[in-house]
Amino acid sequence: MAAQKPGLARGTRDFGPVQMSRRNYLFGIIRAVFEKFGFQPLETPAIENLSTLTGKYGDEGDQLLFKILNSGDFMKNASDANLSERNSKSITPEISEKGLRYDLTVPFARYVVMNQHLHTFPFKRYQIQPVWRADRPQKGRYREFFQCDADVVGTNSLLCEAEIVLMIKEVFEKLGLADYSIKLNNRKILSGIAELMGAPGKEGPLCVAIDKLDKIGEEKVFEELKERGFGNDAAEKLKPFLQLSGSNATIIAGLEKLLAGSEVGLLGLAELKEVMIMVEGFGIKVDQLAIDPTLARGLSYYTGCIFEVKPTSVQMGSICGGGRYDDLTGMFGLPNVSGVGISFGIDRIYDVLDELNLFPAESVRTSKVLIANFDEASAMKSLVVLSKLRERGIAAELYPESAKLKKQFTYAESKGIPYLLMAGESEFALGEFGLKNLQSGEQKTFTVDQIISELR
RNA sequence: GUGGUUGUAGCUCAGCUGGUUAGAGCGCCUGAUUGUGGUUCAGGAGGUCGCCGGUUCGAACCCGGUCUUCCACCCCA
Numbered sequence: 001m002a003a004q005k006p007g008l009a010r011g012t013r014d015f016g017p018v019q020m021s022r023r024n025y026l027f028g029i030i031r032a033v034f035e036k037f038g039f040q041p042l043e044t045p046a047i048e049n050l051s052t053l054t055g056k057y058g059d060e061g062d063q064l065l066f067k068i069l070n071s072g073d074f075m076k077n078a079s080d081a082n083l084s085e086r087n088s089k090s091i092t093p094e095i096s097e098k099g100l101r102y103d104l105t106v107p108f109a110r111y112v113v114m115n116q117h118l119h120t121f122p123f124k125r126y127q128i129q130p131v132w133r134a135d136r137p138q139k140g141r142y143r144e145f146f147q148c149d150a151d152v153v154g155t156n157s158l159l160c161e162a163e164i165v166l167m168i169k170e171v172f173e174k175l176g177l178a179d180y181s182i183k184l185n186n187r188k189i190l191s192g193i194a195e196l197m198g199a200p201g202k203e204g205p206l207c208v209a210i211d212k213l214d215k216i217g218e219e220k221v222f223e224e225l226k227e228r229g230f231g232n233d234a235a236e237k238l239k240p241f242l243q244l245s246g247s248n249a250t251i252i253a254g255l256e257k258l259l260a261g262s263e264v265g266l267l268g269l270a271e272l273k274e275v276m277i278m279v280e281g282f283g284i285k286v287d288q289l290a291i292d293p294t295l296a297r298g299l300s301y302y303t304g305c306i307f308e309v310k311p312t313s314v315q316m317g318s319i320c321g322g323g324r325y326d327d328l329t330g331m332f333g334l335p336n337v338s339g340v341g342i343s344f345g346i347d348r349i350y351d352v353l354d355e356l357n358l359f360p361a362e363s364v365r366t367s368k369v370l371i372a373n374f375d376e377a378s379a380m381k382s383l384v385v386l387s388k389l390r391e392r393g394i395a396a397e398l399y400p401e402s403a404k405l406k407k408q409f410t411y412a413e414s415k416g417i418p419y420l421l422m423a424g425e426s427e428f429a430l431g432e433f434g435l436k437n438l439q440s441g442e443q444k445t446f447t448v449d450q451i452i453s454e455l456r
Numbered sequence: 457g458u459g460g461u462u463g464u465a466g467c468u469c470a471g472c473u474g475g476u477u478a479g480a481g482c483g484c485c486u487g488a489u490u491g492u493g494g495u496u497c498a499g500g501a502g503g504u505c506g507c508c509g510g511u512u513c514g515a516a517c518c519c520g521g522u523c524u525u526c527c528a529c530c531c532c533a
Contacts, residue, residue, distance in 0.1 A: 005507085010524070060531050063457070103533090131533085136457080139526065145533065208531090297532075318533065345533025374491060409493030424491060436492075443492080 011135070011143025019350075021364040023146075026346050026353075027128055029174045030148045033167050034126035039150045042125040044107040046132075050099045056106045056331065058300040064133045066100040067092060100132040104149040105301075105341055106328065112153050112339075113332040121154025121337070128346075140316050140348045151341030153329065158271060161305045161324065162278035164342045168309055168320060169286050171344065176358045179313035182288045185295035186272050186305050187323070189255065192265015193241055193293070196258075197234040205229075207296035210242070218242060241293055248276060248291045255293060271305060301325045307342060311352045319348045366395070368455050369435075370412040373399040374424035382423045385433075385448055394455050412438060419455065 008014065015023060047068065054062050070077075074095045082091040101107050104127045112123065128148045137143060150167065152160045168182055187203070194203040205228040209221050216224075221242075222235040244254045252273060259265035272291060279286055297308050297318065304324030311319060322342035329337040353359055371386060373379045382398050389396040397417075399408045412420050422434035422443075435451055436443040446454060 007506095007524080058531090064531080133532075134457095135532075136530095137525080138528095141532075147533065211531095321533065343533065348533055372491085404490095405492055406489085407493090411493095413493065420492085422492075426491090434492085438493075441492095441494085 009143070011137035011141075013142065013144075017366075018364055022353075022359050023346065023350060024365075025359070026175070026349060027148070030171055030344055030346070031126070031128065033170050033174070034148075034150045037124075037150070037163055037167055039124045039126040042108070042111065042127050043129060044101070044104070044111055044127070046100055046130070047098050048101050048107055048110070050093070050097055052110050052332075053099050053102055053106060056301060056328070057102055061102060061300070064135055065102055066132045066134050067096040068098040068100070069096055070098075102133060103131050104129060104147050104343065105151065105325070105339075108149070108151055108341075109153075109325075109328040109339065110332055112337070113329050113334040116334060122152050122157075122160075123154055124150070124152045126150040140351055142347055145345065145347040148344040148346055149341055151339055153339035154337055156338050158274045158305075159278055160340045161271075161275045162282065164307065164322065164340070165275070165279050165286055165289055166282060166284060167342065168307070169284070169288065172288075172309075175349070175353060177311070177349075177353065177356070179356075180288055180309055180311045180319070181290055182286070183290055183292040183295045183308045183310070184272065184275070184305065185292055186268035187302050188264045188268025188271065188304065189259065189293055190268075190296060192259050192262035192268060193238065195262045195264060197237045198231050199229070199234065202228075202230070204300070210238070210294050211296040213242065213294055244293060248289070251291045251293065252276075268304070275305060297321060301328050303327065304338075305340070314352045314355050316348055316352055318345070319352060320344045364416055366416045367397045368394050368417070369396045369419040369421050369451075370408065370415075370417045371396065371398040371421045371423050372405060372408050373402045375402050378424050378428060381428050385421075385423060388448060389452065389455070392452050392456060394452065409438070421451065 050065070050067065053065055057064075078091055078094045082094065108125065108127065112119070126149060128146065130144055130146050132144050135141060135143060150164075165182060165184070172178075172180055190203045190207060191200075194200060194206045197206070199206070206225070209224045209228065212224070213221055218239075222238075225234055225238070226232075240254075240258055244251050244258075252269065255265075255269050259269055276289075276291075279289065295306060295308055297306065302323035303326040306323035307321060308318045309320035310317070320342065322340070324338065324340035326338045327335075328339060329335070369389065371382045373382070379398060379402065386396055386398050399411065409420065418438055420436045420438055422436065427433045432445045432447055433451065434443050435446050435454065
């Protein structure tokens, strides 16, 4: 039988030792920051009931859900009508009731509602797990990728928003990434703009259109708005908003005037101002933070502040995003619990750091020393040495065969092991061993105890 | 989901208007060097040209389908 050719499912990747070392380095930094801000870990299943997932991400999102075929004879419940019409959309609920999670926020909301009794509010959790989207893959866009989320539910305090900004700053500072911007806006401001344009409640289409601003330009945005049913004077009303620029203070002052006729809009602005004041209150300057009233991104469940982080020196989509959602737990029967959160897209951050060569060399984990294997008897005696090294916390390994030294050297080098220990017959006779630094080529003779203090 | 694009050795890529045994560099393996790698030299292995089908006397090359990659749209981390 011909062997089948191995391959990966579209949009998925394997992560080798080097990649995993770097990914763990990223996870470690993000986790440490989350914990420092008082967030506690949580994990939820990869698989959720489709009823939990659908209707939370908008029509587009629903389309991108990976659905799981029912176990067993999944066709027995499929209706003849849908079968003969080959109607995929209406037959889906008949043959699939589970799906892969699309993000971590909705499963979190589900968890909160199911476990209200366990937690006192506000509840702060972080969650680092993969999510799946049946999107068409591109650079920085995968079908399986990890999100690193931190969310607070059960408080309306804008302190949470301010702390999110600080966490973003700290994570990227620790990663050595300086070229990025944190864009901040508020859904209520967008609602206000829609209201002033004479199309209250239509912030959805408005968002979609103005989000394309830097791609297609003002004129095309206006055209699109017209197509989507905005009135003729809508464009004129929108223009001044699009032209706002300058410092955050200038933009706030501008918004103050422009939004004067909209109660929601002013509410959103007040929230923005408070977040800015709180960030300032921490005594930390966040130069990357920029208020952008045209920032429209975010899933459909956002209702207040929205965030987006983009690298500025690398061609890449957002590497971090989030916002406040007032009604998510309400969809599962627990109303009046507001939440706000942030999600770091580790796979994109990885690509950005890789492109900018920002991974420290030490981020690759490997043994500190390789004990050369000269012959069976010496190898046997090396085992005690190996134990002693490991007892003292030194990652060490013995080459498993008495291969040629050249081969053992090559092995150590390719694995990035910095030291090679010569442990043959004569060394054991003397009780002293040659320790060679593979990078410098320098070799010195030590007793086992000296080796330990040398390598620690 | 729509339109386009890519696919040749482990890696980066050549391969003329279809014409015999498909090449290079790097890497890998062996030896020079029976216990000291990274340099040098000598040799060697490795490809059903993404997959399936079609046209043709003959296909890596042309055509169709499919998968994959990347790009645009859509949306997003």
